[in-house]
Amino acid sequence: MKKHLLFAILLVLLATHTQAQDLYWVFFTDKANTTFDPCSYFDAKAIERRAQLGLPLSDSTDFPLNEQYVQRVAELSEEVIGESRWFNALAVSTFHAEEIQQLPFVAGVRAIESHARLASETTELKVPTATTVPAGISHQLKMMQGECFVEKGFDGSGIRIAILDGGFKMADTHPSFRHLRENNRILKTYNFPLKKENVYGWDSHGTMVLSCIAGFGETGEQLGLATGAEFLLARTETYLEPKQEEVWWMMGMEWADRNGANIINSSLGYGKDRYNPADMDGTSLVARAANMAAAKGMLVCCSMGNEGDDKSWLTLVTPADADSVLSVGGVNNRHHSSTFTSFGPTADGRLKPNVSAMATDVQVANPSKSYLYTQASGTSFSSPLTAGFAACAWQTHREWTNMQLLKEIEKSADLYPYYDYQFGFGVPQASYFIDNQEVKRESPFTIYEGTTEIYIIANDSSWEKSRTVYFHETDSNNNLTYYGTALIDAHRYFSISKKDIEKGRFLRVHCDGYTTEYHLGDNFSTEIDEKISAGPYYMGTSTSTECPTPVFKGVLRSNYNIVPYISWGFAVPSDKKGELQINYGKSESFLAGVRFKGNICKWYNLGCALEIGAAWYNLAEPRYDDAAGDAHSRDNLKKENIRTSFLNAEIFQRFRLAPGGLTGYGIYFDMGFYAGWNFYNRHKTVSGGREYRIRTTTKALDMSKYQIGVRARFGFGPASLYVQYRLNRIDRAGKSAFTPGIVDMPKLEVGLQLVFPVD
Numbered sequence: 146m147k148k149h150l151l152f153a154i155l156l157v158l159l160a161t162h163t164q165a166q167d168l169y170w171v172f173f174t175d176k177a178n179t180t181f182d183p184c185s186y187f188d189a190k191a192i193e194r195r196a197q198l199g200l201p202l203s204d205s206t207d208f209p210l211n212e213q214y215v216q217r218v219a220e221l222s223e224e225v226i227g228e229s230r231w232f233n234a235l236a237v238s239t240f241h242a243e244e245i246q247q248l249p250f251v252a253g254v255r256a257i258e259s260h261a262r263l264a265s266e267t268t269e270l271k272v273p274t275a276t277t278v279p280a281g282i283s284h285q286l287k288m289m290q291g292e293c294f295v296e297k298g299f300d301g302s303g304i305r306i307a308i309l310d311g312g313f314k315m316a317d318t319h320p321s322f323r324h325l326r327e328n329n330r331i332l333k334t335y336n337f338p339l340k341k342e343n344v345y346g347w348d349s350h351g352t353m354v355l356s357c358i359a360g361f362g363e364t365g366e367q368l369g370l371a372t373g374a375e376f377l378l379a380r381t382e383t384y385l386e387p388k389q390e391e392v393w394w395m396m397g398m399e400w401a402d403r404n405g406a407n408i409i410n411s412s413l414g415y416g417k418d419r420y421n422p423a424d425m426d427g428t429s430l431v432a433r434a435a436n437m438a439a440a441k442g443m444l445v446c447c448s449m450g451n452e453g454d455d456k457s458w459l460t461l462v463t464p465a466d467a468d469s470v471l472s473v474g475g476v477n478n479r480h481h482s483s484t485f486t487s488f489g490p491t492a493d494g495r496l497k498p499n500v501s502a503m504a505t506d507v508q509v510a511n512p513s514k515s516y517l518y519t520q521a522s523g524t525s526f527s528s529p530l531t532a533g534f535a536a537c538a539w540q541t542h543r544e545w546t547n548m549q550l551l552k553e554i555e556k557s558a559d560l561y562p563y564y565d566y567q568f569g570f571g572v573p574q575a576s577y578f579i580d581n582q583e584v585k586r587e588s589p590f591t592i593y594e595g596t597t598e599i600y601i602i603a604n605d606s607s608w609e610k611s612r613t614v615y616f617h618e619t620d621s622n623n624n625l626t627y628y629g630t631a632l633i634d635a636h637r638y639f640s641i642s643k644k645d646i647e648k649g650r651f652l653r654v655h656c657d658g659y660t661t662e663y664h665l666g667d668n669f670s671t672e673i674d675e676k677i678s679a680g681p682y683y684m685g686t687s688t689s690t691e692c693p694t695p696v697f698k699g700v701l702r703s704n705y706n707i708v709p710y711i712s713w714g715f716a717v718p719s720d721k722k723g724e725l726q727i728n729y730g731k732s733e734s735f736l737a738g739v740r741f742k743g744n745i746c747k748w749y750n751l752g753c754a755l756e757i758g759a760a761w762y763n764l765a766e767p768r769y770d771d772a773a774g775d776a777h778s779r780d781n782l783k784k785e786n787i788r789t790s791f792l793n794a795e796i797f798q799r800f801r802l803a804p805g806g807l808t809g810y811g812i813y814f815d816m817g818f819y820a821g822w823n824f825y826n827r828h829k830t831v832s833g834g835r836e837y838r839i840r841t842t843t844k845a846l847d848m849s850k851y852q853i854g855v856r857a858r859f860g861f862g863p864a865s866l867y868v869q870y871r872l873n874r875i876d877r878a879g880k881s882a883f884t885p886g887i888v889d890m891p892k893l894e895v896g897l898q899l900v901f902p903v904d
Contacts, residue, residue, distance in 0.1 A: 168226060168257040168389065169242050170430070171218050172234045174250050176208045183207070190305055190405025194442040198546060206231045206437070214250050221245050227337070227392040230399055231437050232430070236392040255430075257391055282367045284478060285357070285503035285530055291370050293575035294537040301359070301371030301536030303543070305332070306408045307401035308355060308529070309394060311382035312348030315512030319352065321360040322510070324372060330359075333404055336380040337393035344380040349512045351378065353521055354412050356510035357529035358536075363518050368508055369529065371536035377404050382413065391415070395434045402441055407539065407547075409443055410532040411435075412525035414450040414462030414487075422458065425466045426492040432467035439469035444539075444547040446532040448524040449474045449498050450487035461487040461497055471535070471551050472497045474569055475504025475527040480613070482567040486524050489566040494624050498569035499551070500558050502527035502534075534573050541578045553578070563655035565617050565628040589656050590614065590633075592663045598640040599663070601654055603633055614639070615655040710754075712736045712867065714896025716762060724889045726765040732786075734760035734894060742799065750799040752817075759790045762890055785830045789875070789890070793821035795856065815858040815865075823850055823875065849875045854892075863900040868893070 183192065183202040195202055210228055215235055219225050221244055222237035229236075236257065239245065246254045282291050294300070313334075316322055325331050334344045344351070359376070360368040379400060381393040394413070401409050415431055427436070435445045447470050450462035465472040465487075475486035482488075483504045489497035504527040511519040531554075538557070539550050555561060557578065560571030589612070593600040601614060617628035631639040641652070652663040716732040736758025742750050763786045797817025854871040871892040 167242065168236065168238050168392075169245070170229075170232075170234045170236055170255045170257060170392075171245055172232065172252045172255070173211060173214050174252045176205060176211055176233060178213075179208050179211055181208045187403055188405035190407075191403060194405065194407065198442045200441065206233075210235060211250070217248065218245055218251075226389050227396050229392075229395050229434075231395075231434065236389070257389075283362060283508045285507050285526075286367060286370060288476075288478070288480070288503055288572055289370075289530070289534055290575040291367070291534070293579045294370055294534075295367065297579055299370075299537040299540045300373030301533065301540060302373035304371065304407045304536040304539055305375045305377065305405050306358060306371060306410065306532060306536060307377040307379065307397075307404070307406035308351060308358070309379050309381045309397045309401070309409065309411045309413070310348070310351030310354055312346055312380050313344045313351040313355060313378050314346050314349040316352045316355055316378070317345040319510055319512055320517065321356050321362070321368065324361065325359060325376065330374065331376045331378060334378045334380075335397075335400060337396055338380065338383050338389070344378050347380065348382070350412075350525065351380070352512050353509040354410065354525060354529045357507065357526050358410065358533040360510050362508060362510075366508075368510065369533040371533035374533075374536050377401055377406055391431060394431060398434050398438050402438060402443065406443055408532050408535055409438060409445045410529050411445065411464065412448045412528050414448060414465060416450060416452060416462035417455075417458050420463065422460045423492050425460050425463055427463075427466045427468050427495070429463040429466075432464040432470075435464040435467040436469045439467075439547060442547050444532075444535055444550055445470045446528045446535065447472050448528040449489075451485045451524055452487045453483070453485050458487075461489055461491065465497060466491045466495075468495060469548065469551075471531065471554065472499050472569070473524065473528045473531045474498035474501040474567065475524040476501045476568065476572065477505035478503070480572070483522070483524070485522070486527075486567075489569075490624070494622075496564060496569065497566070499555055500531060500569045500571065500573050501567075502530040502572055531573065534575070537575070538573075538578045559658065560615060560655055560660075563615055563617070563653055563660045564625075565615065566625060567628075568615075588659050588661060590654065590659075592652070592654060592661070594643070594663075595640075597643055599643060599652065600640045601631070601633070612656055616641070617653050619651060619653065707739065707741050708900050709737070709739050710898055710900045712738075712756075712758070712896055712898040714867070714869075714894045716760070716891040717893040717895060718891070724891060727891055728763040728765050731763040732761060732891070734758060734896070736793070738793075738795075740795075740900075750801070752797050752799060752815075754793075754795040754797070756793045756795070757791070758793070759788060760890075762787045762789075785828075787890075788825075788827040788829070789823050790825035791821045791823045791852065793819050793852075795819040797856065797858075812861050813859075813865075815856070815860070817856055818853070819856055819869070820853045821851065823852060849873065858898060860898075865898045865900075866895070867898050868895045870894075 181203060186207070187195075187202070192202060207230055209230060210233065215225070215228070218235055218237060221241045222239040224238045226236040226238060228234065237245075242254050242256075245251060282295060286292070316331075317326070322331075334342050336342065336344050355376070355378070356368045358369040359372045359374060361372070362368050377400075379397040381397045382390055394411070398409065415429065420429065427433075435447065438445050445464075445467070447465040447467075449465050449472055452458040452460070452462065461472070464470055474488065475483035477483055482501070486501075486504055489495070491497050504524050505522045506520045507522065507526040507530070509519060509521050509526065511517060511521075513519075535550060535554060538554060539545065542550075542553075545553065554573050555570045557573045557575075558570035559574055560568055562570075564570045590601050590603055593602065601616070603612075612633065614631045614633055615628075616631065618626050620626055633639055654661055654663065712735070714734045715730065716727055716734070718727065718729045736756045738754050738756025738758075740752055740754040742752035763784070795817055797815045800814045802812040802814060851873070852871055852875060853873050854869055856867060856869040858865040858867040860866070871890075871894075874889045876889045
């Protein structure tokens with residue numbers, strides 16, 4: 146028992162030490178007394194990019210930090226994590242944040258609490274057959290008309306792409322990238338967590354992402370379009386996702402700039418592990434860094450995230466909310482939005498995503514000993530597919546700036562000028578850059594305004610299959626208020642109630658490359674009602690979505706959660722005098738409960754719980770006296786146990802040691818108190834093959850009605866190990882029904898607890 150209590154105390158001290166040593170950005174007031182030589186600092190391609198944009202080579206945001214400032218802050222810190230030239234800041238772990246804040250050259254101190262998450266955490270891997278993808282180009286590229294680039298010889302040559310990810314396992318040996326190695330197109334690598342160049346391990350996510358930009362499949366088909374591009378590979382993520390990742394990610398952006406990147410792909414997102422939905426307005430530090438990269442001429446491609454089916458979030462993640470970022474959503478092979486992909490708008494009402502690409506069952510390289518290729522799902526793959534597309538598009542017009550390219554990619558998308566918060570402008574199309582003109586199509590539908598409904602009816606009665614019609618309503622500021630899709634064919638229509646379209650707003654409808662706008666009252670006629678009633682038209686199927694208020698004010702459940710749980714535990718044997726001797730392993734407890742947890746900050750929570758359960762204590766040495774005082778032979782008594790049922794309430798505090806990934810729980814340590822009411826007790830014996838049951842009330846057994854104790858939990862994700870110690874006695878004074886004298890139930894218990902995450 147003492148050993149268990151000592152272990153719990155050590156865990157508390159560990160949690161306290163871990164959380165006391167916080168990480169901070171320390172922002173300096175100036176860069177006085179620094180020198181900077183752009184020709185020796187920048188790669189030639191970085192200088193070329195600045196010259197194209199007319200940017201000065203000697204810009205203060207690129208100057209180094211003042212070494213005296215750095216040294217003074219380092220003296221007050223446990224460790225220097227990294228630095229940012231762009232923001233004139235030093236990242237440190239320290240106990241002395243307040244003292245650092247008082248230094249005359251410190252402009253401010255900001256806690257680092259963010260935890261990046263790879264945007265493919267919901268990735269599903271499938272082993273493909275040899276005929277899953279035919280030779281030529283993969284299905285994800287065909288959706289983008291990638292064959293147009295391939296046929297014309299556009300492969301991203303002359304474009305340098307940086308990838309920030311969690312690791313590139315086997316990318317230095319995988320056959321998917323043989324062409325990159327043979328032509329020396331992987332120019333530089335850097336592992337920011339370990340401060341060394343080797344990135345070819347740790348995680349396969351970056352390998353899969355790289356294959357979506359420039360890989361080849363096992364039968365020679367292209368998995369990505371930019372097979373002729375050059376690459377910079379940076380590892381900025383780790384499995385446990387500590388607070389340093391924000392620092393490494395920002396350092397990776399500056400590293401990519403310094404080494405001449407034209408395009409940066411970042412398949413990660415910062416969401417509810419740090420922020421609230423209202424924070425997704427492009428003002429986070431990582432969003433500002435992404436915008437800074439765009440200001441220096443780089444096209445930044447970011448995944449929207451995988452929170453589309455997470456009802457505790459219901460928005461995108463940063464830095465996809467940055468206004469100068471090309472944010473990419475996900476679709477499946479039927480051109481429907483992937484169920485997991487995050488959607489917009491940003492908290493300040495801006496359109497996101499910009500475009501979409503394949504995110505479900507994407508063909509990727511997979512560094513596995515069993516097989517080298519697979520299919521995977523996640524918005525992590527829609528972003529690099531678009532980055533590879535962007536490299537080829539830029540190759541067709543090298544005179545374009547990065548922001549011109551971003552706008553042209555939007556215009557090339559198959560829904561443009563229609564847009565919504567699921568698809569953006571749709572999937573980019575390569576033919577737009579080859580033909581150098583927009584394809585004009587005739588309207589495949591007509592909009593009619595009836596008495597109470599607005600009808601959309603197919604024009605061509607020869608349609609052989611159903612077609613998807615997209616529609617949305619916008620306000621005077623061009624913000625979406627309503628959007629959806631409908632499936633109609635030659636003899637079907639769908640309708641929208643006129644009550645749903647407010648005055649001053651208009652309806653935009655898109656189908657087969659044709660988009661039209663409709664204002665209420667443009668084409669009013671009562672004849673359409675009679676036409677619909679007479680047939681042969683039939684109502685088609687449709688889905689629609691009410692958009693959130695553009696300024697996202699909703700308080701969602703990222704601030705708290707309510708979850709059910711179950712526990713299974715065992716009483717720990719004890720040699721303490723007066724404590725019941727039981728069979729270890731056969732003395733169990735089971736309970737079920739509901740827990741409420743509120744966030745005080747991202748590393749500290751307070752919570753409470755209600756639970757109901759039961760415990761069985763099997764005696765090691767059965768002995769029994771019945772109510773009449775007749776003693777049974779111990780040799781004849783085979784089994785004896787006591788059951789107690791209880792209702793408990795718990796209050797606890799949680800220390801998060803590392804953030805959560807898929808479940809959001811992460812690694813954590815809980816400690817608290819519980820109190821309960823023992824509302825039922827039962828004493829059971831089995832003797833001589835015949836079972837004697839003595840059921841009495843708690844009062845009859847003279848058992849203690851209440852219990853109080855302490856608990857501690859150490860958990861990872863939804864599972865945790867717990868230890869609890871009861872502080873009071875549960876006994877009977879006087880002659881006991883199960884052992885002479887005053888006895889007590891075992892006080893120490895250990896077990897497993899499992900939480901069931903709910904939306």
